[in-house]
Amino acid sequence: MNDASEGAVIVQIDGRIAEIGLSNGALNLVTRALLRSLNKAIDQLETQADLRCVIVHGLAARAFCAGSDINEFADIFADASEKKILFEDMVLRRLARLPMPTIAAIDGPALGGGLELALACDLRVCRAGVTLGLTESRLGGLAGNGSLRLTRLVGPARAKELLFTGATIGAEQALAWGLVNRIAENGSALPAARELAKAICARGPLSNRFAKQLVDAAQDQPLDAALSLSTVVQQKIFDSRDLHEGVAAFFAKREPEFLGR
Incomplete structure (x- = not known):
């Protein structure tokens, strides 16, 4: 610590x-x-x-x-x-x-x-x-x-x-x-x-950071702008190594090891 x-x-x-x-x-x-x-x-x-x-x-x-x-x-x-x-x-x-x-x-x-x-x-x-x-x-x-x-x-x-x-x-x-x-x-x-x-x-760090952005955008931005942001961050999630690790861990029945990238 x-x-x-x-x-x-x-x-x-x-x-x-x-x-x-x-x-x-x-x-x-x-x-x-x-x-x-x-x-x-x-x-x-x-x-x-x-x-x-x-x-x-x-x-x-x-x-x-x-x-x-x-x-x-x-x-x-x-x-x-x-x-x-x-x-x-x-x-x-x-x-x-x-x-x-x-x-x-x-x-x-x-x-x-x-x-x-x-x-x-x-x-x-x-x-x-x-x-x-x-x-x-x-x-x-x-x-x-x-x-x-x-x-x-x-x-x-x-x-x-x-x-x-x-x-x-x-x-x-x-x-x-x-x-x-x-x-x-x-x-x-x-x-x-x-x-x-x-x-x-224990959850995906990228997922949580992007979720925070989207929840805040839901309150701060017009709906169309927030939806556009959701499209952008969803693509980043699918491009991430963490999502592939999460899927691999699911099929292997083990806990995922997320790296935040």
Whole structure:
């Protein structure tokens, strides 16, 4: 396992799975330091073709991430776009655009900017009893990118209710609404996320990366453009060695050994 510490984030790589551990105090508040560290972690991981899954988690903190550090707000009122909004949105968009599947392992509250961070991941695994919410309206604030990503997951009516009231919901309700994918009923979300990552890693890495592109395209692009993309990536799949390996393994009744090419 390779470990690298970058300020408020610790990156660990174990084989084909990378973990980004948030390490910014007991609540893992979203600060400029955390965002800079997360951005550098993304720099490190996004070009590693051998990585098949990335897990984001809160290490041993009380919260996965309890949102923005409001102590920083006094310095940014006049220049919020320059000092916070644009950079934070860029980092979250880069996280969302990592080419490999990503999982948020949520073992403590994910609130405000913390839930926005989790929403930028492809999948969310939650410990039972954890609370989640975009609570910015309690301070007269707004979850910008989180409002959009939340709506795509739970629909406009539920998203508006959470945003308008600043309410939090439990893991069970979040699962019923489609906000999280799984609940770790018998302990920490991190081991459950690792098991899910192992299952992902056992499948074709090219297939998973292209599947991520197509699912995102289904939401972001007109249908005809997304269908054109599906044709292109399907051809790449049929040109790949991995598909031939998968077929050979099927007939030989053995596990395939995918190489990602």
